[in-house]
Amino acid sequence: MPKKVDHRERRTQIADALMRVAAEQGLEAVSLRHVAAEAGVSAGMVQHYFRTKDEMMTFAMDVVKDRNEARVTAAIAALGPDPDPRQLLRTFLGTLLPLGDDSRADGRVALAFLAYKAVRPTTAPQLREETAQMVSFLGSLLPGNDETAAAGLLALMEGLGMYLLGGQYTDEQALAALDTQLDRLFKATDRS
Amino acid sequence: MPKKVDHRERRTQIADALMRVAAEQGLEAVSLRHVAAEAGVSAGMVQHYFRTKDEMMTFAMDVVKDRNEARVTAAIAALGPDPDPRQLLRTFLGTLLPLGDDSRADGRVALAFLAYKAVRPTTAPQLREETAQMVSFLGSLLPGNDETAAAGLLALMEGLGMYLLGGQYTDEQALAALDTQLDRLFKATDRS
DNA sequence: TTGGTTGCAATGCAGTTGTATTGGGATGCG
């Protein structure tokens, strides 16, 4: 065998360039040559690692998903064993929020991908399954195992993310909204 | 003066075609010729009514915004004078939710535009102003004029919309989440 | 009728798109 090149590393390297382009100029500016230029490589090389543009896009989407999951599990692991449910919820949801400028760039990319997938619903069943698990998990942390409240909480986080991206809410406002909601959910059954 | 043609009507007619294309194939499929074909007119005519593509996009975005506002005010007007605050809130937010297939198509377009604007934040200040007014309005309907709760409620609606578009939540789930949240917000201060 | 203004279609053009193809180095195994 000739040269040994870490295939996956090159691919993620290209995917990173793609995300940079998407964050700054939107998904419609993502082209083979553009991404190649951003990555500082030749267009032919991009083609070598992704036979088609769609393959590149799919890979990039998987990368952002994996990164997000990694960030969440890391943040949760940092809480130590047997964390307080409320704190766990707060960490989980807070980590997913696009707070700060870097995270907001990632969020813009994720949003672009969301709109992209909305028209190509090939992975819809998987997506549905994933959120169902999320809701189930969040519900298990809430008093009374309230899955409706969990669904609302997840949606709240998503919506806060949207308004953060649009610059309509500040980080503080979003966190305040999240925390007061957690207060409501945990205090409600304290009294009952 | 020669022929009399309702300029605005033609423009909205073209914008409708644009939205159909965007809803079915995404914003990146929106091109002069594509939109023209969908509208059943010549490409030259589209150029006649919109000197540039960006002008066409901007106009289309305004149309969806105006339509949404019209739907909301109509739904609210149907409540009659001096409506119950809770019912008003519920109507307001429920109308903005992409329930049903038609509304969901509109929602996909709105989502595409959102991602589009996220990269071209030219109207960011205006957007911020609009949501600030929304939050203020919603807050005035809540017990205690709670603006943080109002911001959360708006975000909840937005997030529910996202999950509805993705097919992760059913209409019933979204409405249940919305209603239980309204319950929480109105019951909380009934006791205090 | 004449003239001018407007509505619209057709075509041209330079640039970009995704993809296929070609070819040449580099590399490591036999």
Place this chain on the structure above:
DNA sequence: CGCATCCCAATACAACTGCATTGCAACCAA
């Protein structure tokens, strides 16, 4: 040392993009 295998660059190509230009038909005012 061959030499097959892989990495990557270059180019070609048809399709498409947004936009400018041109031309013609319809219409109204004079």
